[in-house]
Amino acid sequence: ALPQHPLLLASPIAQQQSRIRPCQHFPNVKIKRLFALSVSQSAACLQNNKDSRILWAKDDFLLTTGFDRVRNREVRLWDSRNLTSSVRSQTFGTSSGTLIPLLDADTGLLVLAGMGDTVADCFEVSTSEPFLSQVSHCLTEMSSRGVAMVPKLALDVMSCEVMRVLQLTDNYIVPISYQVPRKNSGHDFHADLYPDTAGVSPAMAAAEWWQGGNKQVQKVSLHPDKQPKAAKAPSDKPSPARKDLSSGESKDAARGCSTSSSPLSTPTSSAAASRSPSSTSGLSSGFLPSPSPGQAAKAFQTFLGPTSKFRHIQGVVLHRDTHITNVRDLNLTTPGECDGFCANSQYAAVPLAIAGGQIAIFTRSQPGKLPDVALPTIQNSVNVADLCWDPFDTHRLAVAGEDAKIRVWQVPKGGLKETLTDSELILQGHTEKIYSIKFHPLASDLLVSSSYDLTVRLWNLEDGEQVQLLTGHRDQVFCMAWSPDGKQLVTVCKDGKIRVYDPRKSDAPVQEGPGPDGHRGARVVWVCEGKYLLVSGFNSSSERALYLYSAASLSSGVVASVCVDVSPSTLIPFYDQDTGVVFLTGKGDTRVHIYEIVPEDPYFEECSSFKSPEPHKGLAFLPKSECNVREVEIAVALMLTKTTVEPVVFKMPRVKREFFQDDLYPDTPACWEPALSASAWLNNADGQHRKISMRPADMTPVSEAPKEAPVRKYMPSTFYLEEKTDEQKKEELLEAMVAKLGNMDDPLPQESFEGVDDDEWDD
Numbered sequence: 181a182l183p184q185h186p187l188l189l190a191s192p193i194a195q196q197q198s199r200i201r202p203c204q205h206f207p208n209v210k211i212k213r214l215f216a217l218s219v220s221q222s223a224a225c226l227q228n229n230k231d232s233r234i235l236w237a238k239d240d241f242l243l244t245t246g247f248d249r250v251r252n253r254e255v256r257l258w259d260s261r262n263l264t265s266s267v268r269s270q271t272f273g274t275s276s277g278t279l280i281p282l283l284d285a286d287t288g289l290l291v292l293a294g295m296g297d298t299v300a301d302c303f304e305v306s307t308s309e310p311f312l313s314q315v316s317h318c319l320t321e322m323s324s325r326g327v328a329m330v331p332k333l334a335l336d337v338m339s340c341e342v343m344r345v346l347q348l349t350d351n352y353i354v355p356i357s358y359q360v361p362r363k364n365s366g367h368d369f370h371a372d373l374y375p376d377t378a379g380v381s382p383a384m385a386a387a388e389w390w391q392g393g394n395k396q397v398q399k400v401s402l403h404p405d406k407q408p409k410a411a412k413a414p415s416d417k418p419s420p421a422r423k424d425l426s427s428g429e430s431k432d433a434a435r436g437c438s439t440s441s442s443p444l445s446t447p448t449s450s451a452a453a454s455r456s457p458s459s460t461s462g463l464s465s466g467f468l469p470s471p472s473p474g475q476a477a478k479a480f481q482t483f484l485g486p487t488s489k490f491r492h493i494q495g496v497v498l499h500r501d502t503h504i505t506n507v508r509d510l511n512l513t514t515p516g517e518c519d520g521f522c523a524n525s526q527y528a529a530v531p532l533a534i535a536g537g538q539i540a541i542f543t544r545s546q547p548g549k550l551p552d553v554a555l556p557t558i559q560n561s562v563n564v565a566d567l568c569w570d571p572f573d574t575h576r577l578a579v580a581g582e583d584a585k586i587r588v589w590q591v592p593k594g595g596l597k598e599t600l601t602d603s604e605l606i607l608q609g610h611t612e613k614i615y616s617i618k619f620h621p622l623a624s625d626l627l628v629s630s631s632y633d634l635t636v637r638l639w640n641l642e643d644g645e646q647v648q649l650l651t652g653h654r655d656q657v658f659c660m661a662w663s664p665d666g667k668q669l670v671t672v673c674k675d676g677k678i679r680v681y682d683p684r685k686s687d688a689p690v691q692e693g694p695g696p697d698g699h700r701g702a703r704v705v706w707v708c709e710g711k712y713l714l715v716s717g718f719n720s721s722s723e724r725a726l727y728l729y730s731a732a733s734l735s736s737g738v739v740a741s742v743c744v745d746v747s748p749s750t751l752i753p754f755y756d757q758d759t760g761v762v763f764l765t766g767k768g769d770t771r772v773h774i775y776e777i778v779p780e781d782p783y784f785e786e787c788s789s790f791k792s793p794e795p796h797k798g799l800a801f802l803p804k805s806e807c808n809v810r811e812v813e814i815a816v817a818l819m820l821t822k823t824t825v826e827p828v829v830f831k832m833p834r835v836k837r838e839f840f841q842d843d844l845y846p847d848t849p850a851c852w853e854p855a856l857s858a859s860a861w862l863n864n865a866d867g868q869h870r871k872i873s874m875r876p877a878d879m880t881p882v883s884e885a886p887k888e889a890p891v892r893k894y895m896p897s898t899f900y901l902e903e904k905t906d907e908q909k910k911e912e913l914l915e916a917m918v919a920k921l922g923n924m925d926d927p928l929p930q931e932s933f934e935g936v937d938d939d940e941w942d943d
């Protein structure tokens with residue numbers, strides 16, 4: 181098998197929604213044969229008489245797919261000027277399905293999908309070695325009956341989509357989108373990814389061609405601002421946005437470079453510029469020239485994007501067997517301060533839209549279709565404002581009600597068998613509706629709540645008493661978060677302030693500083709071991725943005741910030757302290773944005789994002805202990821959709837998965853055990869979670885894996901040994917041995933296993 185290089189993120193889009201039924205066959209088209217032309221050149225192409233395909237690659241090269249003598253699938257590159265023999269070839273193992281080649285001539289990206297296969301591989305084509313460099317490997321749910329490429333002008337360039345392929349399966353057409361992970365994806369047009377592409381106006385009429393005319397179709401920019409207002413039918417008149425390319429026949433098309441693109445691509449006027457809503461930032465890139473040939477090629481070789489080692493993180497919805505389906509009567513209008521639902525290793529608690537503040541409890545170990553009959557619920561008796569599980573007792577659920585009371589419920593072992601009407605404890609004190617509640621991360625039985633009465637209260641659940649009342653808020657409290665050492669509490673408030681409290685010392689904030697401008701909502705989380713506060717909110721132009729503040733000096737303002745996108749719902753962060761990766765998504769979103777947060781510049785390193793097939797109602801992350809380290813999962817969440825609860829895992833593509841990836845799994849705090857009791861904490865004691873290793877006893881750390889010479893990438897050995905003279909074979913074997921011997925100073929194995937080494941892409 182070829183190594184996996186998920187440089188490009190290829191993901192089948194939307195499971196149900198965007199799958200469309202295959203259209204009806206075209207009515208039979210009659211083809212009239214005009215002349216029998218003489219053949220100008222011919223060659224014995226493929227050794228086997230099975231099915232084969234051909235297309236023009238760049239310059240004068242042709243690319244064929246077919247089978248060799250021993251029925252291996254093979255791809256060959258030919259120089260059309262001399263068809264005596266192919267110039268490059270590569271085999272892909274035996275299989276009966278023909279490889280269908282799809283080439284994007286602008287970028288030189290080639291998709292190969294085998295008939296009947298459940299995989300589509302993407303390569304970069306080059307006429308030199310290596311001839312095919314793999315950039316992504318996309319597994320599809322169903323096998324291919326055919327594939328086709330969507331025209332470049334239809335791509336979602338603002339999402340850094342560089343290619344879209346449609347896969348025909350037995351019953352569906354499934355789009356597969358190729359996106360380059362970029363900072364500001366969704367905001368900016370990344371010109372370096374989009375060399376000008378062939379436009380839609382014919383270069384000449386049939387008669388002209390017949391009389392010997394040779395002209396290229398004019399190239400057009402993919403910049404959204406340079407698109408014609410309405411999709412025009414091909415016309416003779418070049419639109420003002422199109423460029424004059426009369427002089428250049430792009431000999432370098434497959435490298436993604438029209439030879440004359442740069443100087444000519446500035447539009448003559450801003451006429452016909454239709455601004456896409458997401459480009460309202462008005463960045464000057466709107467009128468930047470197209471990339472130079474070198475730039476474009478470089479972009480595709482290095483994918484200049486983020487440098488985080490988590491940049492190739494993959495979000496995957498687990499198999500249907502693990503889903504809970506037929507969920508009904510969800511309350512989809514939970515308040516903005518509430519995450520929508522909550523989950524722990526055993527249960528998910530979901531507020532229902534049934535009178536009396538009812539809450540459904542789903543048992544994770546019992547996936548499948550829920551019965552149509554009404555399920556037993558927790559009857560909170562008043563509408564649910566917020567709810568969360570006790571981190572140290574998987575059966576204990578705290579629910580804040582609209583009646584200013586907090587009810588603590590005990591779910592019986594094994595889940596709800598009958599409706600619960602009596603709570604274990606009721607916490608009373610707030611005088612108005614509650615916004616949100618949060619358990620203490622280290623001390624048991626300690627809960628904090630914020631309310632419309634503008635107070636934040638601390639409760640000791642050992643006796644149900646209020647133990648502190650924090651003041652100082654002048655408006656709605658958007659979010660509260662405990663510091664990782666459990667000493668401090670931070671709040672973000674609609675009054676534009678971030679406040680840090682030391683609740684055991686004072687009821688007034690110990691620090692106060694400016695927060696985000698926006699008034700639409702915000703969340704806060706401590707990152708980098710408590711050094712910084714990450715606030716997700718809105719900027720004054722209502723764009724969703726992330727801000728980093730120094731926890732030790734709030735008054736000094738924003739340390740770093742990044743704009744994410746435009747959407748009405750607040751991004752809810754989940755921070756994995758082991759990796760420093762933060763996952764952000766809003767209720768009603770499809771995308772989960774992922775960043776690695778580093779304590780120095782550039783602070784935010786964007787990783788590839790996950791897109792759910794349809795808008796979700798919330799994502800609830802589970803304790804680290806739920807990650808399957810054998811699959812290199814670094815985070816696991818439950819995703820609530822309109823009718824299902826589905827596990828989503830975030831994992832790292834690694835080659836040597838039989839080893840424990842110790843570079844990704846430092847010893848993790850046992851967050852599910854209390855470090856101390858509420859009374860101890862209230863008596864000024866502090867605690868820490870013990871740390872435990874995630875390594876299963878039978879796995880060897882990858883850092884201790886035996887060193888080995890890296891296998892030559894992309895090329896199966898058959899490629900080197902096939903159809904060569906004995907002399908050539910000898911030379912290559914010798915070379916290979918020298919390469920092995922010269923590898924004594926290899927980097928740690930895991931370094932060569934993650935994604936692609938950067939230097940690998942240098943010319």
Ligand SMILES: *[C@@H]1O[C@H](CO)[C@@H](O)[C@H](O)[C@H]1NC(C)=O
Nearest residue numbers: 259261262263264265266267
């Ligand atoms: C075509 O290629 C073959 C082998 O690759 C070579 O022997 C031959 O000379 C070439 N012919 C021309 C006209 O260049």
Ligand SMILES: *[C@@H]1O[C@H](CO)[C@@H](O)[C@H](O)[C@H]1NC(C)=O
Nearest residue numbers: 461697719720721722723743
């Ligand atoms: C909000 O974000 C947009 C897009 O990045 C930016 O143009 C604008 O200046 C930002 N506003 C503020 C006040 O930061």
Ligand SMILES: *[C@@H]1O[C@H](CO)[C@@H](O)[C@H](O)[C@H]1NC(C)=O
Nearest residue numbers: 511513514533534563564565
């Ligand atoms: C859903 O919950 C919210 C907040 O508790 C409440 O205002 C709303 O009435 C509930 N919706 C239904 C249909 O019960």
